[in-house]
Amino acid sequence: MTIGRTRSxxxxxxxxxxxxxxxxxxxxxxxxxxxxxxxxxxxxxxxRVRSAIAxxxxxxxxxxxxxxxxxxxxxxxxxxxxxxIALAIxxxxxxxxxxxxxxxxxxxxxxxxxxxxxxxxxLPAVVAARDxxxxxxxxxxxxxxxxxxxxxxxVIPVASLAHAIRVHGVDIxxxxxxxxxxxxxxxxxxxxxxxxxxVGQPDIIxxxxxxxxxxxxxxxxxxPGAGKTMIAERLVDILPDLTPEESLEVTSISSLARVAHTxxxxxxxxxxxxxxTATAVAIVGGGSGIIRPGAVSRxxxxxLFLDEAPEFASTVLDALRxxxxxxxxxxxRANTSAHFPAHVQLVLAxxxxxxxxxxxxDTTCLCTPDRRRRYLARLSGPILDRIDLHLxxxxxxxxxxFDSTAPRVTTAEARERVASARARAADRWGxxxxxxxxxxxxxxxxxxxxxxxxxxxxxxxxxxxxxxxRVVRIAWTLADCDGSDTPTADHVGRALYLRQGVxx
Amino acid sequence: MALKHELGRWxxxxxxxxxxxNGYEVLDRGWRCRHGEIDIVARLxxxxxxxxxxxxxxxxxxxxxxxxxxxxxxxxxxxAGEWCRANRVTAAAIRIDAIGIIGDGIAIxxxxxxxxxxx
Numbered sequence: 030m031t032i033g034r035t036r037s038x039x040x041x042x043x044x045x046x047x048x049x050x051x052x053x054x055x056x057x058x059x060x061x062x063x064x065x066x067x068x069x070x071x072x073x074x075x076x077r078v079r080s081a082i083a084x085x086x087x088x089x090x091x092x093x094x095x096x097x098x099x100x101x102x103x104x105x106x107x108x109x110x111x112x113x114i115a116l117a118i119x120x121x122x123x124x125x126x127x128x129x130x131x132x133x134x135x136x137x138x139x140x141x142x143x144x145x146x147x148x149x150x151x152l153p154a155v156v157a158a159r160d161x162x163x164x165x166x167x168x169x170x171x172x173x174x175x176x177x178x179x180x181x182x183x184v185i186p187v188a189s190l191a192h193a194i195r196v197h198g199v200d201i202x203x204x205x206x207x208x209x210x211x212x213x214x215x216x217x218x219x220x221x222x223x224x225x226x227x228v229g230q231p232d233i234i235x236x237x238x239x240x241x242x243x244x245x246x247x248x249x250x251x252x253p254g255a256g257k258t259m260i261a262e263r264l265v266d267i268l269p270d271l272t273p274e275e276s277l278e279v280t281s282i283s284s285l286a287r288v289a290h291t292x293x294x295x296x297x298x299x300x301x302x303x304x305x306t307a308t309a310v311a312i313v314g315g316g317s318g319i320i321r322p323g324a325v326s327r328x329x330x331x332x333l334f335l336d337e338a339p340e341f342a343s344t345v346l347d348a349l350r351x352x353x354x355x356x357x358x359x360x361x362r363a364n365t366s367a368h369f370p371a372h373v374q375l376v377l378a379x380x381x382x383x384x385x386x387x388x389x390x391d392t393t394c395l396c397t398p399d400r401r402r403r404y405l406a407r408l409s410g411p412i413l414d415r416i417d418l419h420l421x422x423x424x425x426x427x428x429x430x431f432d433s434t435a436p437r438v439t440t441a442e443a444r445e446r447v448a449s450a451r452a453r454a455a456d457r458w459g460x461x462x463x464x465x466x467x468x469x470x471x472x473x474x475x476x477x478x479x480x481x482x483x484x485x486x487x488x489x490x491x492x493x494x495x496x497x498x499r500v501v502r503i504a505w506t507l508a509d510c511d512g513s514d515t516p517t518a519d520h521v522g523r524a525l526y527l528r529q530g531v532x533x
Numbered sequence: 534m535a536l537k538h539e540l541g542r543w544x545x546x547x548x549x550x551x552x553x554x555n556g557y558e559v560l561d562r563g564w565r566c567r568h569g570e571i572d573i574v575a576r577l578x579x580x581x582x583x584x585x586x587x588x589x590x591x592x593x594x595x596x597x598x599x600x601x602x603x604x605x606x607x608x609x610x611x612x613a614g615e616w617c618r619a620n621r622v623t624a625a626a627i628r629i630d631a632i633g634i635i636g637d638g639i640a641i642x643x644x645x646x647x648x649x650x651x652x
Binding site for chain 1: 596647
């Protein structure tokens, strides 16, 4: 009985598991059997592996070969196990040194001629291998740049099965071959947009800076053409650069969501704006077979912008409630579950009514009151309650457009203000944000004079206790933006206005 | 007889010589019934082996044993039962074997004997 062993990585969501791959070269009629819950594309590996071995100048053992992917109960998907399977078989037939193959993790899809094709999700797979204690990982040469983004593990890029065999210490000639490169995404064009493009809306600018500084969710209500989309896009511009861990997370998600092309770490927060016909699966993730991240995960550490929010199916919007609260999302299947991050800053935009003209001077709204009410009622209370900043956006008037005396804030200035506000908050609170109780009664309690307007609103019943806590939080953010040590009555007043600006 | 049939006959002779040399007693060769043909029936102690022989000139088009398909194996199983009934053999341990030969009709390049290929 001769057995060859090696390892590879199975991804479920962003987390990966090391998979032991053992090939048993037994007596019996020639056959290649793969067991251990492979899906269709992995089941087809046997035909790719057979051709690739033959075309690399080796002989597939003319016996019964059983390949087991262990743990056998974990479902495995995709073509990334091809290289590991081929090498396990060749180690089993003693064509390749067994120790060398067993000590290395292998990723990659085989072409019929033996070359290695790049696969999706290499970045999270390499991270998982490293975290599981692996020291060496062999990846397709086309994924080299992506795999090398991960520190702390030796990455061995190989162009073909023959090349891999040679690296494992077999003295065979390896011809120069064309490396199969992943499809390249065009370089993103440097953005031309600037915060200074927004004219005549100073309130919006300061609210936007507060949103970026405090990570508050935002809801904009205004007529078509008022610039809601323009404002949302600029929110992501004024967010600070990603930290190294965030950057790895964002890049991993994009590596998983698209077919492999990632070659550099993302440094800027993502901006994702799904269309309002998106399904719940498109937003939160899922899909048949391979579980893919949804828009909320692709926007993690960045901005998720839902334009025309009332046009989204209410089930889709309500599906966002749980991830907004917990910052991650778990998608369950009968036999597995996938974790994805979902630390998004949510920005909703809506027209005041279906025709868009309600509440605008000089125009007539054609909607019946009932229709108008129904339109905004599609945004459920629980969703709106999680949103701190409610901003009315109005159309810009000609006088504002040509008012050259009005101050304009550029993106660079705003980003600086956001960074310094965040630094103040971090100095005060450390890494963990204080819970509401601490803000209400602990050492961060505000002066009674500062919260007078807030107490009045609470007494009137205009504010819930949760709303009260949120307003205090916004007030702290506003104080940080202004550079003051503690929120004043003015900050609290503004926070109350921002929280309740839109009577929705 | 076509060239390929000649090669097949030669392979069966080579295979039965090999079995005899390994202590088997060849009970039957080229036994036919309406379901098909068994190449070799051989006995070793109390077990009876029904042997399918595949012969190829080269390994260039795959190993000879690769040509034994699941359909062929299923037929061999039926044939084994038919042979036992026809020969009134009842209490034997029965198994299906395969022998793959690469050779040119004169010299043997390689010979492989796989026992109990249906489990």
